[in-house]
Amino acid sequence: MAKDNGQGPREFIAVIPARFASSRLPGKPLAEIAGEPMLAHVWRRASQSRAGRVVVATDDPRIARAMAPLGAEVVMTREDHPSGTDRLAEVASRLGLADDAVLVNVQGDEPLIPPGLIDQVAERLFDDSGASIATLAEPITEADSLFNPNVVKVVRGLDGRALYFSRAPIPWDREAGDREAWDRESLATRPESLDGDAWLRHIGLYAYRAAFLFEYGHWSPSPLERLEQLEQLRALHHGHAIQVALARESHPAGVDTEDDLARVRGLLEQGSMGGNS
Numbered sequence: 001m002a003k004d005n006g007q008g009p010r011e012f013i014a015v016i017p018a019r020f021a022s023s024r025l026p027g028k029p030l031a032e033i034a035g036e037p038m039l040a041h042v043w044r045r046a047s048q049s050r051a052g053r054v055v056v057a058t059d060d061p062r063i064a065r066a067m068a069p070l071g072a073e074v075v076m077t078r079e080d081h082p083s084g085t086d087r088l089a090e091v092a093s094r095l096g097l098a099d100d101a102v103l104v105n106v107q108g109d110e111p112l113i114p115p116g117l118i119d120q121v122a123e124r125l126f127d128d129s130g131a132s133i134a135t136l137a138e139p140i141t142e143a144d145s146l147f148n149p150n151v152v153k154v155v156r157g158l159d160g161r162a163l164y165f166s167r168a169p170i171p172w173d174r175e176a177g178d179r180e181a182w183d184r185e186s187l188a189t190r191p192e193s194l195d196g197d198a199w200l201r202h203i204g205l206y207a208y209r210a211a212f213l214f215e216y217g218h219w220s221p222s223p224l225e226r227l228e229q230l231e232q233l234r235a236l237h238h239g240h241a242i243q244v245a246l247a248r249e250s251h252p253a254g255v256d257t258e259d260d261l262a263r264v265r266g267l268l269e270q271g272s273m274g275g276n277s
Contacts, residue, residue, distance in 0.1 A: 012122040014051035015091050016042055017084040018108035020060035029063055029108050031261055034268045037066050041111035049118035057091045083231045089217035092210040099211035111264055112252035124245040125207040132212035132240040136247045140199040152202040162242040165230050203251045
């Protein structure tokens with residue numbers, strides 16, 4: 001039986017998964033930016049959203065100690081989670097949440113995340129009672145992004161629900177010919193993109209219902225998920241609906257590399273993102 005989580009109408013919990021280990025940037029959540037750990041900036045952004053509760057989920061006591069002076073709520077989780085979604089599933093269980101509780105996964109390497117996008121993805125899930133997940137996307141306007149495997153693409157139906165996610169350039173315009181033909185013009189000028197929905201870049205911000213997370217933790221990675229290395233395909237494989245909204249504002253890139261870290265440091269130290277993070 002579902003437990004009472006004390007949430008009111010449309011209240012949600014923002015959860016920030018934070019692992020110390022990183023293949024490209026070890027200790028990334030604690031990387032110093034403008035005098036504070038990167039994770040502190042993410043936590044403040046999430047705290048500026050309409051979330052009724054902001055939780056840091058980590059497997060490393062160094063991260064817990066770093067967030068203690070801020071008064072952040074921290075949940076210690078196992079070390080062996082293969083994805084952030086798996087870590088959120090443990091958090092939902094540890095907090096004893098009701099099946100209909102909504103959690104938003106705010107990635108711990110996005111110190112510039114706009115609070116409004118956190119609110120938007122939660123609202124999208126509340127608006128579709130039949131969806132288990134909601135996420136965001138934005139138009140792709142250049143062929144370089146469309147053909148970049150690190151840019152995840154999504155196609156959706158008339159109801160706004162995802163049909164598929166891929167690292168490949170989808171949908172494929174068979175009349176466009178080879179890659180050089182795609183490069184000759186901006187995708188924004190192509191007739192198919194005039195509705196702003198022909199080619200979409202997926203933004204890795206998710207809202208989940210707790211009931212879905214309780215199921216997800218018991219599933220093995222699906223064949224398509226293993227092939228594309230995209231964990232959201234596990235949900236589609238099991239028949240769960242994913243709502244996809246067009247982001248209402250720009251989504252700044254997160255921190256994956258040393259160059260990204262230098263860029264974000266410059267923006268926040270100069271106050272280029274509009275005040276405190």
